[in-house]
Amino acid sequence: MSRRAPVAALLAGAALLALGGCAQDLPASSGSAAPSSSPTLTGSITVDAAASLNRVLPALARSFEQEHPGTTVTFGFGGSSALAAAIVSGAPVDVFVAASTTTMRTVSDASLTAAEPVVVARNRLEIAVPKGNPGKVTGLRDFGDAAKTVVVCAKEVPCGVAATQVFALAGVTPRPDSYEPDVTSVLTKVAGDNADAGLVYATDVRSAGSTVEGIPFPEAGKAITDYPIAALKGSKNPALAAAWVDWVRAHESDLQAAGFLAAQ
Template identity: 50%
Template structure:
């Protein structure tokens, strides 16, 4: 099962013996593989081996589906994912964590990686995402607007300010001239949403794609200020990719008509 990568500010010191442990910590794959498959593609022009994708937490459901399809279309491949806050993933990459592809929830966090010279070629925006308020099922607090989140006694959760969903929420609040003190700042959008699902908060400002993925565990409330804080999602091949051939093929799938269909069904917007 995929485990969420926690946000850290300290660069990772990745040694040869520790690389496999780091991958196991945050990784998920839809099939097993022999350790020798990690060496990369066969050079035959057909993707093979393992491709490691670091991706924003909000992409978890869509990318898991695309990873399964990729493996089915290319027998002998394995897609390993690490999902988490984009800032945490960017710090891991610049700190030396082994990965082939980075899909970020904002250009700002992607810039951390490009500025460090860790991408191979320019990133490409493949989807956009907008915010929504997640409330408890039935919306017992009667939340109908962003302003309602400032009501005294209401427990509201936001993503950390360094995470794209937190930065977007801050932008929407600033555009509305509203001040909001949340009960907690969470490391990524899934963690913020979980607070509502567990009834530890009355509401959270998250992406509409995450509200949709949660099903009947939460209820979504749209608000017009979200139009002022739409996030672009860029994807890039990493410079030190160990399996560049399979990585390029996975990126091509994400940007293909099939990839757009899967992402669109999850609620993502066209770039």
């Protein structure tokens, strides 16, 4: 037997080992790797939101549900402070959208937000009067006229906080006939001709269409309201809650189309 044969065999074996080592260093081909995909969104979530969002958010939810068949977004609208208090008390809510960073802080300070709240829109107040302005309201000073029937939001809710700010800026002592729990209640009284004027957001005047008329005033620009959104830690469907927050953030232009100011 030739002495070269064992040497050749040894060299061949070494070459195979070397090739094996190189193969381990090469990345796996795309064909051999399992395709990655995000989990399919299913189920439902409950979103508590400021009353002034009661038109634009349901519209966004419809497009979201069409994009993600098998999902449902249910809303609870109201005064932000009351909603925040209910969440802190244990209300089963998946996402919160407040009309005030201060109100959102009530929830985040209780360690109930799953991520840092993000502002997605802003708003400003406007005077709403019934169609035709039968009370002849011209500005904020009419809210100090006891002869006129005027309504504003309760002082503890964001629209009430903003109202307090603009009255102070204008040097007006308001004489409201009622304090309402949210802007929807104020708008309802004005649209029903049960008040000469009410302070609501500009978006509420816009959404009311021809049932009311809006009167802008300069002080409104100094009392802008921010709208932060956050998914909550106690969500029963955290993946869907996070996806909904992302959807709203990606569609801020829809909020602006509804009359909201751009987030800053």
